[in-house]
Amino acid sequence: MKEILIIAKRELRGYFSSPVAFVFIVIFLLLSGFFTFMMANFFERGEANLQSFFMWHPWLYLFLVPAVGMRMWSDERRLGTIELLLTMPVTPWQAIVGKFLASWLIIGLALLLTFPLVITVNYLGNPDNGVIFASYIGSLLMAGAYLAISAMTSAMTRNQVVSFIVSVVLSLFLILAGWPPVTNLLVSWAQPWLVDGIAAFSVMTHFDSIQKGVLDSRDLLYFLSVMGFSLFTTSVIIRAHRAG
Amino acid sequence: MxxxxxxxxxxxxxxxxxxxxxxxxxxxxxxxxxxxxxxxxxxxxxxxxxxxxxxxxxxxxxxxxxxxxxxxxxxxxxxxxxxxxxxxxxxxxxxxxxxxxxxxxxxxxxxxxxxxxxxxxxxxxxxxxxxxxxxxxxxxxxxxxxxxxxxxxxxxxxxxxxxxxxxxxxxxxxxxxxxxxxxxxxxxxxxxxxxxxxxxxxxxxxxxxxxxxxxxxxxMRSDQAGAVTLRLLDGSAAAVKSKIDQISAVARSIVLSESPVAVRAFPRQKESGDEVSRALGEMASKERWKVQELRIEEGRLDEVFRGITLPDNKKEETKK
The missing domain is CATH 3.40.50.300 (P-loop containing nucleotide triphosphate hydrolases)
Structure with a gap:
């Protein structure tokens, strides 16, 4: 556990000594503000909720999270520091979790900085703060799932660009599998159980249900298992790469 | 450890x-x-x-x-x-x-x-x-x-x-x-x-x-190891070489340079470099050679390295 924290701390310092963390946080705040107010017309809606804010998150994360995660392991491989890290008395698992947590914390921080929205909506009306809280948790979990996928793709290559693109494509699949325009298309020729089965793999399905204000254990389990699976695969890739 | x-x-x-x-x-x-x-x-x-x-x-x-x-x-x-x-x-x-x-x-x-x-x-x-x-x-x-x-x-x-x-x-x-x-x-x-x-x-x-x-x-694995090099200020290389060749511990000798004279003597066994060098020293004082240098070669690591690590066909090339 101590090792995980030491690695996470170093990683965090790395994010803040380069512009990555600042750029991510600023762009995330700007874009989410733009979409909420300009595209979804937060004020004109006259509704006391943050749906117009959260609805964009799957799409915002699609590009922003891989941008944070793409260098996680590819940089270690490119610079050769992976050799340093993994010959220290730490297990690969500790390194993987430590690095993942640091990046997740950056995203969590960005999310936390959207608090003025919560204040605004509470000032203007009487929103259901339970729903808002659940949505924040859901958003954080979704970001974690994307991030774990980025961790996995960054372990595959020493090239950050490749890592970014593969990670975007995989995440896009997780969105589209449950995105209404796609599922509607599927319904016309596939069996309903098949469509549901595919949609169950999608972050959309689970994020939507959390946004309704219910933290269902199935949805939590979904996000946690995407993270668990991706990070486990990361460890397999790293081991395979070392074994040659 | x-x-x-x-x-x-x-x-x-x-x-x-x-x-x-x-x-x-x-x-x-x-x-x-x-x-x-x-x-x-x-x-x-x-x-x-x-x-x-x-x-x-x-x-x-x-x-x-x-x-x-x-x-x-x-x-x-x-x-x-x-x-x-x-x-x-x-x-x-x-x-x-x-x-x-x-x-x-x-x-x-x-x-x-x-x-x-x-x-x-x-x-x-x-x-x-x-x-x-x-x-x-x-x-x-x-x-x-x-x-x-x-x-x-x-x-x-x-x-x-x-x-x-x-x-x-x-x-x-x-x-x-x-x-x-x-x-x-x-x-x-x-x-x-x-x-x-x-x-x-x-x-x-x-x-x-x-x-x-x-x-x-x-x-010591080097060919040169144990060889003794003798450099003189004057004299004739051929004469010196023929004298050296008479020493029993010396297997053969080569002339490195004619003038000033430099001759290298190879001992019969690599370990007997000392013996050859002593014999050469005695010979030099007896013959009144003006010795500039008398040295036992330690052998060279790079030579050993090349000898061991080059593929056999390349060894032939470097010898030529």
């Missing part, structure tokens, strides 16, 4: 290391020699636990690297090839991070970092970010990382690569000094380094150990 038995590694069909075995105790500095791609780095990476061997056993102290990697890794300090480090960190931050991962916190951490900084002369760049450093400083920073926990075992992959002559000298002094108490393996291409630093050298070629001994023993 380090015990390696029958270590093998193949990458797909390619065999990188093929049955390497050796042991090193505390107080020994083992030089790893070999041409590029001979398997030096791969062997070191297996010993440090970075890559798992395909076959074989690695013991560090009393711990098995494969069964108990964390305990084994605690005993090792490692300087990987090209001395990688986190470019975005400051020297101090990097060393403190390394010390923390080695389980040193609080005051112990500060002391360890201060000690490493002093030993590696990093004071002037302490708070500079590593990416702004010159190659020499970067190298030393990574080296400082490897000794931060005062490990019993040090594995150094080309520790003097890319350093200027002064820095090379400092690094060698440092390795020799630490070699008194630690078990050290280091790889190098520079053969003088082996003579200057190692207590024992191993030559690896195509994944196998082809020679293992003290630098002196290895040099």
């Amino acid at each position: 380090i015990k390696v038995r029958n270590l093998k590694k193949h990458f797909g069909p390619k065999v990188a290391v093929n049955g390497v075995s050796f042991t090193i105790e505390r107080g020994e500095v083992l030089g790893f020699l070999g041409p590029n791609g001979a398997g030096k780095s791969t062997t070191m990476r297996m010993i440090t636990g970075f890559i798992p061997p395909s076959e074989g056993e690695i013991k560090i102290g009393e711990f098995d690297m494969l069964k108990n990697p964390i305990a084994a890794k605690r005993l090792i300090g490692y300087l990987p090839e090209n001395a990688p480090s986190y470019a975005d960190m400051s020297v101090h931050g990097f060393l403190s991070f390394a010390a923390e991962l080695r389980g040193l916190s609080g005051d112990a951490n500060k002391r360890a970092v201060a000690r490493a900084i002093e030993m590696c002369f990093l004071e002037p760049v302490l708070h500079q970010s590593i990416e702004t450093l010159s190659k020499g400083y970067r190298h030393r920073t990574c080296f400082a990382q490897s000794i931060i926990h005062d490990p019993a075992v040090l594995i150094l992959d080309e520790p003097t690569d890319g350093l200027d002559p002064n820095q090379k000298h400092e690094m060698r002094t440092l390795i020799r000094r630490m070699g008194e108490k630690k078990a050290i393996i280091f790889s190098t291409h520079i053969l003088e380094e082996v003579e200057a630093v190692c207590s024992r050298a191993v030559i690896i070629d195509r994944g196998q150990i082809v020679a293992n001994g003290t630098p002196r023993e290895l040099k």
Whole structure:
């Protein structure tokens, strides 16, 4: 556990000594503000909720999270520091979790900085703060799932660009599998159980249900298992790469 | 301290290391020699636990690297090839991070970092970010990382690569000094380094150990080893050579230069260089030769190295 924290701390310092963390946080705040107010017309809606804010998150994360995660392991491989890290008395698992947590914390921080929205909506009306809280948790979990996928793709290559693109494509699949325009298309020729089965793999399905204000254990389990699976695969890739 | 038995590694069909075995105790500095791609780095990476061997056993102290990697890794300090480090960190931050991962916190951490900084002369760049450093400083920073926990075992992959002559000298002094108490393996291409630093050298070629001994023993394998060179201020080379050839311990002799006269005498046995040199000395005083130099050749490591590691067809070429 101590090792995980030491690695996470170093990683965090790395994010803040380069512009990555600042750029991510600023762009995330700007874009989410733009979409909420300009595209979804937060004020004109006259509704006391943050749906117009959260609805964009799957799409915002699609590009922003891989941008944070793409260098996680590819940089270690490119610079050769992976050799340093993994010959220290730490297990690969500790390194993987430590690095993942640091990046997740950056995203969590960005999310936390959207608090003025919560204040605004509470000032203007009487929103259901339970729903808002659940949505924040859901958003954080979704970001974690994307991030774990980025961790996995960054372990595959020493090239950050490749890592970014593969990670975007995989995440896009997780969105589209449950995105209404796609599922509607599927319904016309596939069996309903098949469509549901595919949609169950999608972050959309689970994020939507959390946004309704219910933290269902199935949805939590979904996000946690995407993270668990991706990070486990990361460890397999790293081991395979070392074994040659 | 380090015990390696029958270590093998193949990458797909390619065999990188093929049955390497050796042991090193505390107080020994083992030089790893070999041409590029001979398997030096791969062997070191297996010993440090970075890559798992395909076959074989690695013991560090009393711990098995494969069964108990964390305990084994605690005993090792490692300087990987090209001395990688986190470019975005400051020297101090990097060393403190390394010390923390080695389980040193609080005051112990500060002391360890201060000690490493002093030993590696990093004071002037302490708070500079590593990416702004010159190659020499970067190298030393990574080296400082490897000794931060005062490990019993040090594995150094080309520790003097890319350093200027002064820095090379400092690094060698440092390795020799630490070699008194630690078990050290280091790889190098520079053969003088082996003579200057190692207590024992191993030559690896195509994944196998082809020679293992003290630098002196290895040099004795050279054709020139034990030969005695005599240089005179005047006289005739042919006359001197014919005299020398009469000495019973001399197998043959060659004329190196006519004027001034230089003749090299090869003893019948490499070990009897002393005897030949004594006989030549006596002969010189009897014949009243004006001796400029009388020297026993130690043999040359590069010659031995080439002789052992070149493929047989190439050996023929260099002889021609």
